[in-house]
Amino acid sequence: MAGAGLTPLEVLRRLDAGPRGLVESEAQRRLERYGENAVLPQRPAAWAWRLLGTLRDPFTAVLLGLGVISAVATSWNTACVIAVLVAVSCVLRSAGEYRADRSVATLRELIATTATVQRRAAEESAPLVREIPVEELVPGDVVRLGPGDMVPADVRLLRADGLAVHQAALTGESAPVPKRVPDTPADLARPLFDQPHLCFAGSSVTAGTATAVVTATGPGTHFAGAHRGVARRRTSAFDRSVNGISWTLIRFMLLAAPLVLVVNAVVRGRGLETLPFAVAVAVGLTPEMLPVIVTTALARGAADLARRVGVIVKRLPALHDMGAIDVLCVDKTGTLTQDQLAVDCYLDADGRTDPAVLHWAAVNSLWTIQLADVPAPDALDEAILLAAESLGDTAADSADWVASPPARRERTVSAVRDPAAARATLTDVTGIDVIPFDPARRLVTAVVACPGRHGVHTLVVKGAVEDVVDRCALDDETRARVLRLAERRAADGLRLLAVATADRPARARPYTPADERGLTLLGLVGLRDELAVTADDALAALARRGVDVKVLTGDHPGTAARVCAELGLEPGEIVTGEQIDQLDDARLAQLAADRVVFARCTPAHKARIVRALRRGGHTVGFLGDGVNDVPAMHAADVALCPRDAVDITREAADVVLADKDLTAIDSAVASGRRGTGNIATYLRIAVSSNVGNVISMMVAGVLLPFLPMLPAQVLVQNLCFDVSQLAFAYDRPGAADGGRPSVLRPYAFSRYITVFGLINAAADLATFAILGLVSGGQTAFHSGWFTENLITQALVMLLLRTAPGRVPGALRWSTGALAAVGLLLPLSPLGAALGLHALPYPYYPLLAVVLVAYGAALAVARRSPLAAANGA
Numbered sequence: 067m068a069g070a071g072l073t074p075l076e077v078l079r080r081l082d083a084g085p086r087g088l089v090e091s092e093a094q095r096r097l098e099r100y101g102e103n104a105v106l107p108q109r110p111a112a113w114a115w116r117l118l119g120t121l122r123d124p125f126t127a128v129l130l131g132l133g134v135i136s137a138v139a140t141s142w143n144t145a146c147v148i149a150v151l152v153a154v155s156c157v158l159r160s161a162g163e164y165r166a167d168r169s170v171a172t173l174r175e176l177i178a179t180t181a182t183v184q185r186r187a188a189e190e191s192a193p194l195v196r197e198i199p200v201e202e203l204v205p206g207d208v209v210r211l212g213p214g215d216m217v218p219a220d221v222r223l224l225r226a227d228g229l230a231v232h233q234a235a236l237t238g239e240s241a242p243v244p245k246r247v248p249d250t251p252a253d254l255a256r257p258l259f260d261q262p263h264l265c266f267a268g269s270s271v272t273a274g275t276a277t278a279v280v281t282a283t284g285p286g287t288h289f290a291g292a293h294r295g296v297a298r299r300r301t302s303a304f305d306r307s308v309n310g311i312s313w314t315l316i317r318f319m320l321l322a323a324p325l326v327l328v329v330n331a332v333v334r335g336r337g338l339e340t341l342p343f344a345v346a347v348a349v350g351l352t353p354e355m356l357p358v359i360v361t362t363a364l365a366r367g368a369a370d371l372a373r374r375v376g377v378i379v380k381r382l383p384a385l386h387d388m389g390a391i392d393v394l395c396v397d398k399t400g401t402l403t404q405d406q407l408a409v410d411c412y413l414d415a416d417g418r419t420d421p422a423v424l425h426w427a428a429v430n431s432l433w434t435i436q437l438a439d440v441p442a443p444d445a446l447d448e449a450i451l452l453a454a455e456s457l458g459d460t461a462a463d464s465a466d467w468v469a470s471p472p473a474r475r476e477r478t479v480s481a482v483r484d485p486a487a488a489r490a491t492l493t494d495v496t497g498i499d500v501i502p503f504d505p506a507r508r509l510v511t512a513v514v515a516c517p518g519r520h521g522v523h524t525l526v527v528k529g530a531v532e533d534v535v536d537r538c539a540l541d542d543e544t545r546a547r548v549l550r551l552a553e554r555r556a557a558d559g560l561r562l563l564a565v566a567t568a569d570r571p572a573r574a575r576p577y578t579p580a581d582e583r584g585l586t587l588l589g590l591v592g593l594r595d596e597l598a599v600t601a602d603d604a605l606a607a608l609a610r611r612g613v614d615v616k617v618l619t620g621d622h623p624g625t626a627a628r629v630c631a632e633l634g635l636e637p638g639e640i641v642t643g644e645q646i647d648q649l650d651d652a653r654l655a656q657l658a659a660d661r662v663v664f665a666r667c668t669p670a671h672k673a674r675i676v677r678a679l680r681r682g683g684h685t686v687g688f689l690g691d692g693v694n695d696v697p698a699m700h701a702a703d704v705a706l707c708p709r710d711a712v713d714i715t716r717e718a719a720d721v722v723l724a725d726k727d728l729t730a731i732d733s734a735v736a737s738g739r740r741g742t743g744n745i746a747t748y749l750r751i752a753v754s755s756n757v758g759n760v761i762s763m764m765v766a767g768v769l770l771p772f773l774p775m776l777p778a779q780v781l782v783q784n785l786c787f788d789v790s791q792l793a794f795a796y797d798r799p800g801a802a803d804g805g806r807p808s809v810l811r812p813y814a815f816s817r818y819i820t821v822f823g824l825i826n827a828a829a830d831l832a833t834f835a836i837l838g839l840v841s842g843g844q845t846a847f848h849s850g851w852f853t854e855n856l857i858t859q860a861l862v863m864l865l866l867r868t869a870p871g872r873v874p875g876a877l878r879w880s881t882g883a884l885a886a887v888g889l890l891l892p893l894s895p896l897g898a899a900l901g902l903h904a905l906p907y908p909y910y911p912l913l914a915v916v917l918v919a920y921g922a923a924l925a926v927a928r929r930s931p932l933a934a935a936n937g938a
């Protein structure tokens with residue numbers, strides 16, 4: 067890190083920067099030099115880079131390998147055709163990706179994380195403070211930090227005021243660490259992350275403000291260093307299916323080519339002259355358009371989602387995974403509910419209304435917000451303060467804690483019907499310390515000094531009922547009574563908090579969770595949260611699609627059950643975090659699959675449940691909005707969040723819902739399934755006909771005294787197939803495909819391609835027989851087979867798509883063109899160049915007979931159980 071032991075001025079000088087900020091033109095130069103400030107650099111926008119990026123997939127690598135072999139064997143025709151194939155594939159893919167990027171770009175801006183930077187228009191201009199996308203930060207930039215910001219790069223503080231940062235992503239330490247500009251030169255003996263004047267990318271500001279100079283950006287940051295080479299997430303559903311099948315095919319192809327060589331050598335005594343032919347067969351067997359189809363199908367889906375329902379797909383494979391999910395786990399507040407809480411009741415331990423309970427809850431809320439300097443006040447604390455205000459507590463005036471939307475304010479005021487209970491104002495008490503909320507402890511404690519009580523500190527604790535009650539000095543009977551009361555109110559759908567206090571001798575030492583003991587219980591505060599408007603429709607739609615919804619919440623089991631019931635989701639028996647702790651992974655996997663609601667979950671529980679479900683063979687999505695959902699989001703196949711989720715949650719999400727509407731999830735699932743359906747159709751059809759062709763080429767190679775097709779012919783035919791099959795990216799898969807999760811199942815897939823590959827080979831062999839009858843010559847044989855192959859391919863494309871009914875335009879055109887090329891190319895000069903020529907007339911009616919028989923065989927086989935589980 068630049069300048070750990072230097073004074074701020076020395077650091078600025080080293081970075082060739084000043085406290086007034088960089089000049090814009092210089093910042094631009096540095097951006098070009100250092101690149102974007104992104105840990106995983108965004109896909110470069112330049113065309114050349116895009117094209118290079120598309121060379122990385124396995125099929126292209128295999129094709130290039132085969133091209134090199136052909137060039138070495140001086141088979142220039144083959145090498146040229148392969149080069150054309152690679153070029154077509156790369157151009158089409160990058161065009162698809164580019165279109166997809168463009169369509170989400172505007173939406174992406176809505177959710178972009180920004181940094182507050184201080185820059186100057188020219189050398190002598192006054193500094194201007196403005197927001198820029200984090201990616202545009204450069205070393206030497208002067209940035210401002212405030213509560214809730216992600217630290218945008220590695221920075222060195224120039225000024226700091228009460229700054230505390232959360233650096234768990236770097237150190238695993240969950241408590242915020244204070245940061246300041248030291249008066250004396252820094253103590254270099256301390257570990258880097260403990261240096262008080264340095265903050266690092268990957269951490270977030272929990273309190274205070276600062277001005278700092280950027281010392282390193284993007285790949286140069288410590289965060290990037292720590293995460294280099296570490297996969298961000300485990301293999302997703304996409305990797306498992308599409309990539310899995312790709313590799314199976316590549317292995318198959320690598321076997322087939324040597325087999326062709328060996329068979330020809332053994333049976334016909336041919337030597338290395340069959341090498342170009344073997345290479346061509348290998349190329350023919352590769353579904354090299356798969357990456358193009360995948361990109362085009364998914365990019366079209368993503369663009370359509372962005373335009374129609376405001377869904378941002380951050381990485382394309384996530385859309386495939388959306389189509390594959392069969393379980394969607396959701397957090398409750400802010401997803402199923404609106405997170406617009408309003409106080410409904412405040413009760414003492416006996417269930418009687420007691421304003422003192424609300425008062426102390428408000429003391430806790432006020433000082434939590436003030437002292438912990440939380441980024442954005444919790445909706446829960448806002449609601450409590452508003453309710454207290456309407457009771458006469460003057461919190462809102464004296465402490466500008468938050469500006470609330472008027473609608474929320476009104477609802478709260480009308481909910482509190484006891485204005486006579488005005489109490490001592492909140493600000494009479496003075497905040498001393500706070501032990502911030504922690505989703506594992508489920509408590510927050512404010513330590514305050516009350517007027518007129520010298521030498522006494524009062525701990526005010528509020529949190530989940532069970533956790534607060536556990537820390538109170540209560541007899542068993544009272545304890546049971548309070549828990550029963552909580553259960554009754556939770557069953558009404560209220561979100562409940564218990565409030566307790568304790569007096570302690572005043573002290574200077576900071577307070578810790580160990581002090582939260584021997585409390586006096588005051589009572590409960592109940593809050594109501596409206597259900598999200600479209601949540602019930604969304605759940606019903608997902609159920610129709612065969613996606614199980616599970617609720618993973620930190621809330622009370624009763625509250626969770628009630629919310630589910632109101633949304634039409636049968637809650638069944640509820641599992642609690644405590645029960646989860648008793649289970650080993652296997653039992654948890656079983657339980658997680660069977661049950662619907664999991665309450666009192668810590669972030670770790672949520673992640674464990676997701677992992678258990680995945681281990682049980684499910685493809686899992688997780689929709690969450692809070693910091694406490696991030697571990698589960700990382701564990702899931704695909705992570706979703708609403709647009710107003712906190713920065714780091716949006717960071718973790720693959721799919722962001724820009725509108726409040728949860729039914730957008732259903733659209734995303736449908737779109738994912740459509741994309742996957744098209745990919746599956748392509749794979750089934752392309753691979754089964756390729757397999758058929760290889761079988762017939764092997765057989766023909768053995769039977770004939772000449773090569774059954776010249777290498778260039780194999781490749782041109784393959785190029786025609788590939789181009790026509792691109793139409794599948796635009797197909798509408800059958801309605802049935804939308805009703806269940808779309809996963810490519812390798813076993814069903816292999817069976818399918820074997821059956822249809824054999825039918826295809828049978829048609830080819832029938833053609834050979836006819837060709838043998840009509841004319842025996844090598845050129846006639848090549849031409850006849852070429853025509854037959856292209857037409858059968860067009861037939862297969864029409865007959866084996868999953869969707870019944872109308873054939874979309876793109877497919878009609880491409881199959882028509884394919885058949886026309888098959889019939890006409892041998893008649894053209896280009897055909898002559900490839901060694902093809904017109905066929906004798908008697909051939910055509912015979913060919914028609916073969917084609918009709920082939921079409922009938924396909925139609926029958928399609929209805930058989932062999933094609934039923936068709937691999938998608």
Ligand SMILES: Nc1ncnc2c1ncn2[C@@H]1O[C@H](COP(=O)(O)OP(=O)(O)OP(=O)(O)O)[C@@H](O)[C@H]1O
Binds near residue numbers: 400
């Ligand atoms: N600001 C707060 N002060 C005190 N207690 C809180 C606060 N926020 C949450 N709690 C308690 O902690 C529990 C867990 O809350 P948390 O927000 O971690 O759970 P969650 O899983 O996000 O819940 P949800 O599904 O409702 O979003 C809540 O049920 C509540 O009892």
Ligand SMILES: [Mg+2]
Binds near residue numbers: 692
């Ligand atoms: Mg939550």
